[in-house]
Amino acid sequence: MLFWYTVAVLLSLAIFSFLWKDNPLYKFAEHLFVGTMVGYTIVMVFSQIIMRKIVDPITLAVHNHQYLNLISLIIATLIGLLYLSRFSQKAQWVSRYPISITVGFWSGYAIVTSFKTNILTQVRGTVVDDMGAPLLNGELLGDFIKSPSWSSLDLAVSGPLLVFGVIVVLIYFFFSIKNENPMVRFANKPALLYLMLGFGASFGYTFMGRISLFIGRMNFIFNEWWPLLKQTIGG
Amino acid sequence: MKTKKIMIILWALLFCLPVAAEERAPLANFELKDTPNNAGEQVEFLFVPAASPEEVPEFLLHIAIGDEPVKERRLVNAGKEIFLPLITGEAGVPVEVRVEAVMDDGSLKNLGTSSLVSRGEWLNMNSMKAFILGLLFIALIIFYVGRAKKGKDLFIRKIPGLEAIDDALGRATEMGRPVFYVPGTSSMADVATLASLNILRPVARQVAKYETPFSVPVKDPIVVSVAQDVVKEAYMAAGRPDLYDDGIAYLASMGQFDYSGAVSGSMMREKPATVFLLGMFYAESLILAETANSVGAIQIAGTDASSQLPFFIAACDYTLIGEELYAASAYMSREPLLLGTLKAQDILKGLLLLLFVTAIIFQLFGIDFVMDTFLKPEW
Numbered sequence: 208m209l210f211w212y213t214v215a216v217l218l219s220l221a222i223f224s225f226l227w228k229d230n231p232l233y234k235f236a237e238h239l240f241v242g243t244m245v246g247y248t249i250v251m252v253f254s255q256i257i258m259r260k261i262v263d264p265i266t267l268a269v270h271n272h273q274y275l276n277l278i279s280l281i282i283a284t285l286i287g288l289l290y291l292s293r294f295s296q297k298a299q300w301v302s303r304y305p306i307s308i309t310v311g312f313w314s315g316y317a318i319v320t321s322f323k324t325n326i327l328t329q330v331r332g333t334v335v336d337d338m339g340a341p342l343l344n345g346e347l348l349g350d351f352i353k354s355p356s357w358s359s360l361d362l363a364v365s366g367p368l369l370v371f372g373v374i375v376v377l378i379y380f381f382f383s384i385k386n387e388n389p390m391v392r393f394a395n396k397p398a399l400l401y402l403m404l405g406f407g408a409s410f411g412y413t414f415m416g417r418i419s420l421f422i423g424r425m426n427f428i429f430n431e432w433w434p435l436l437k438q439t440i441g442g
Numbered sequence: 443m444k445t446k447k448i449m450i451i452l453w454a455l456l457f458c459l460p461v462a463a464e465e466r467a468p469l470a471n472f473e474l475k476d477t478p479n480n481a482g483e484q485v486e487f488l489f490v491p492a493a494s495p496e497e498v499p500e501f502l503l504h505i506a507i508g509d510e511p512v513k514e515r516r517l518v519n520a521g522k523e524i525f526l527p528l529i530t531g532e533a534g535v536p537v538e539v540r541v542e543a544v545m546d547d548g549s550l551k552n553l554g555t556s557s558l559v560s561r562g563e564w565l566n567m568n569s570m571k572a573f574i575l576g577l578l579f580i581a582l583i584i585f586y587v588g589r590a591k592k593g594k595d596l597f598i599r600k601i602p603g604l605e606a607i608d609d610a611l612g613r614a615t616e617m618g619r620p621v622f623y624v625p626g627t628s629s630m631a632d633v634a635t636l637a638s639l640n641i642l643r644p645v646a647r648q649v650a651k652y653e654t655p656f657s658v659p660v661k662d663p664i665v666v667s668v669a670q671d672v673v674k675e676a677y678m679a680a681g682r683p684d685l686y687d688d689g690i691a692y693l694a695s696m697g698q699f700d701y702s703g704a705v706s707g708s709m710m711r712e713k714p715a716t717v718f719l720l721g722m723f724y725a726e727s728l729i730l731a732e733t734a735n736s737v738g739a740i741q742i743a744g745t746d747a748s749s750q751l752p753f754f755i756a757a758c759d760y761t762l763i764g765e766e767l768y769a770a771s772a773y774m775s776r777e778p779l780l781l782g783t784l785k786a787q788d789i790l791k792g793l794l795l796l797l798f799v800t801a802i803i804f805q806l807f808g809i810d811f812v813m814d815t816f817l818k819p820e821w
Contacts, residue, residue, distance in 0.1 A: 222703075229710035237703045244700040293667060306630070306667055313631035318579075322572040330794060331817040334801045341805040370802060377795055382598050382769045383788045402763065403755075410752035417728075 209439050212432045219424055333373045342366030372401040469493040469543045470501060474556040479569075482533025482562030487526040489541075495519045497546060501553075504540040516544075533562035571816065582789050587782030596781045598773050603742055603760035607774070610740045611648050614715035620655035621645075622714040624730060625669060626721020626745070627661045627701060633768070634746045635665060638721035639672050640771030640780065645718065646676035650685055658691035659708060661701045666693045702726035706733040719743040719758065720767060723750045731757035744770065 221236035261284050268277035286308060292301040335341050343366055351363040379398035384391050471490045476482075491501065503515045507530055517524055528537060538557040542550045590596050614621045623645060625638040642658070649656045658673060660666045669691035677686040694704040706729060709717070717734035719727070719741060727743075727750040734741045735757055743754035744762025754761045762770055768787070772780035801812040 225706070229707070234707065237707045241695045241700045241704050244695055244697040248696045290664075290667075302667060303671070306664055309664060310630050310636070310668075314633075314636075317631070317633065318576045319569050319572045322575050323569065326575075326794060327572065327817060330798050330801070331813070333798060334805055334813065334817065341802075343802055343806055345806070374795065374799070377791060380765045381788050381791065382601075382765075382773075383596065383785055384599065385597065386599050405748075406752035406755055409749055410756065413749060413752070 209435055212435055216428050216432050219428065333370060336366070342370055371397075376401055469498050469551070469553055470541065472539070472541055472553075472556055474537060474539055474558050476558060476561045477527070479563055479566040482535070482560040483529065483531055485528050485530055485537050485558065485560050487528055487539055487556075489517065489524040489526065491517075491519045491521060491524075493519070493543065495521055498543045499546060500544045502542040502544055502550065504542070506536075506538040506540075508535040508537075530560040533560050535560045579786060579790050582786035583783050585782075586785040586789075587779055590778035590782045590785075596785050598769065598781070598784060601762065601766050601770055601773055603744065603762045603766070604770050604773055606740075606742060606760050607645065608648070610716040610742060611645070611652060611654065613740060615652040615654045617715045619715035620657055620712050621649055621716045621718070622705075622709060622712075622734070622739070623656070623658045623718040624705060624721070625658065625660060625665060626719075626723055627698060627726060628722035629662045630664050630668065632722045634722040635662075637768045637771050638744075639665075639668055641718075641720055641767075641774060642669060642672050643676050644774040646673045647680045650677040650680035650682040653682070653685060656690050657708070657712065657714070659694035659701075659705045660691055661694065661696060661698075663693055663696070666691055698724060698726055699729075702729045705730060709733045709737055709739070713737045714739050717741045719745075719754065720762070720770075721745065723747055723754075725750075728753040728757060734758075 218236050218239070221232040222240075224230055225233045261280070265277060265280050265284075268274070268280060286305050289301050290305045292298040333342065344363075347359070347363040347366070351359040375394040375398040378390060378394035379402075381391065386392070386395075470492050473488050475486045475488060477484045477486050487503075487505075489501070489503075491498070498519050500519055501517045503517060503526075504512050505515060505528065506512045507528060515526075528539075530537060536557065536559050538555060540555045541553040543553055545551055586596065611621060623642055625642060626632070626635050628635050630636070646656065656673070658669050660669055670688055673690050674683075674686050677683055694708070695701040709730075710733065714734070714737065717730075717739040719730055719734070720743065723730075723745050724747065727745070727747075731741060731743060731754055741758035742760045742762075743758040744767040745751060745754065746764045746767055748764070751761065751763060755763075765787075769784055772784040797812070797816060801817060804810070804812045
């Protein structure tokens with residue numbers, strides 16, 4: 208076990224050495240990583256796609272006499288095989304068919320899904336909250352004026368701020384209106400402020416996630432590998 | 443005498459009636475229903491207990507779906523209606539649920555059976571409004587593409603990052619160093635990848651014109667093929683097919699971090715003067731942007747991944763934010779199809795903004811009409 212742990216530590220250090228500069232150790236780790244992943248991907252494609260999605264279903268369809276299913280599987284496989292025509296200079300154009308089918312299918316599939324999840328649900332979420340209460344709520348503002356506190360201020364202001372932010376950012380992303388348009392001129396600065404505030408928060412959040420990954424690696428080196436090494440050497 | 447007999451019988455019936463009614467009162471009401479708007483992959487079992495938890499602490503369901511062995515499931519009687527989805531997988535599967543009441547003394551009482559055959563619908567009516575919106579969008583695209591083809595001027599405002607592309611390519615040419623173009627790390631299923639490949643075309647054309655070394659490392663095999671075709675066409679359009687090589691767009695690796703490791707390594711060795719990071723990116727965005735920065739490259743980045751945009755903004759010279767990436771391809775190519783699409787997008791955005799503002803105003807007055815008609819949650 209110590210051997211493989213040591214390999215993992217050495218490779219981690221080799222990758223970290225890139226922080227100093229590009230060097231042979233990093234190059235070795237990089238090429239090893241890429242080569243291993245390519246090999247792993249080939250095995251995964253063979254076992255998870257070629258066997259599970261093509262060979263096994265075709266065998267099963269033949270065995271169960273499900274000929275309609277068999278025909279659809281064979282047609283799909285043949286369309287996929289057209290992709291291999293890229294290896295021939297003359298027949299290269301044939302490979303555009305599977306590509307166009309893939310692109311066409313995903314583009315069509317994405318239309319309704321995008322409208323549902325990225326547009327309509329988002330619009331609804333900007334008008335009312337999860338409980339169905341309107342985000343522009345005058346009562347909450349009244350509550351704050353009656354008994355001012357941080358929590359009542361937060362409740363009263365967060366909804367209107369969200370609504371205003373969505374409107375100005377949406378205007379910012381109109382491309383067919385001139386920058387001199389008064390509506391665009393009004394919305395530009397607050398929109399950028401909203402965007403940068405959001406990105407800043409997201410940056411901090413993700414950065415902390417990366418730090419935790421680094422801590423995890425250091426934890427592996429100092430709390431797992433090092434005690435194991437000491438124990439093995441010390442007997 | 444006869445009247446007396448009839449009276450006695452009537453009185454007897456009157457006394458017996460509550461007893462008979464009590465015996466007939468169901469301990470629970472249940473029904474197996476076909477789930478609407480699906481392909482038959484699920485049915486619903488609706489169970490409403492009528493007996494009190496003291497009388498019937500729980501119910502026992504015997505669920506038979508197709509050829510699968512019968513499954514038992516116990517429902518604790520909390521006096522509340524229970525909705526149980528049952529997965530059939532496909533249409534035409536017989537489903538049967540037999541219900542028994544577990545009485546307070548532990549004895550079982552059969553309450554009956556409900557059965558049906560799962561049925562699929564051709565249309566999912568829940569998606570109908572989104573479908574209509576899609577049709578409206580397509581109609582707008584067709585209209586504006588037609589206008590663009592007729593030569594009508596469709597205005598697009600300046601996008602700052604794009605103005606810098608020519609300078610960045612010129613810089614690479616002057617320095618004699620290559621240009622790197624990373625079209626994201628997603629597949630062709632991603633709209634950002636499609637947008638990136640649209641931008642690749644004018645960039646590759648310019649690169650071919652300047653005779654600058656060009657490299658397009660890709661993560662997805664299908665994207666490699668499309669990128670090769672795009673670059674080839676661009677080189678031909680620039681009148682330099684002799685400079686084209688299939689190795690310009692190549693598969694660097696298929697995993698996320700091995701790909702970023704491979705591209706970072708290439709950047710360190712080839713020292714590009716200009717790096718484009720346009721498309722869909724995940725956690726590798728900062729690795730690529732920082733490496734490009736460390737070799738002194740001008741970076742023009744763009745993505746619609748909101749979680750990765752902060753890293754590009756922090757590390758790159760120019761960043762196309764979200765939809766600017768889609769607009770960029772239209773802005774650069776000036777192709778009627780893309781210009782018309784962009785214009786249609788703006789119109790749809792305007793309509794949605796109008797819907798949004800109207801919904802807010804209606805909500806302020808406590809009117810749910812817009813919300814109920816257009817923005818119901820089952821969307």
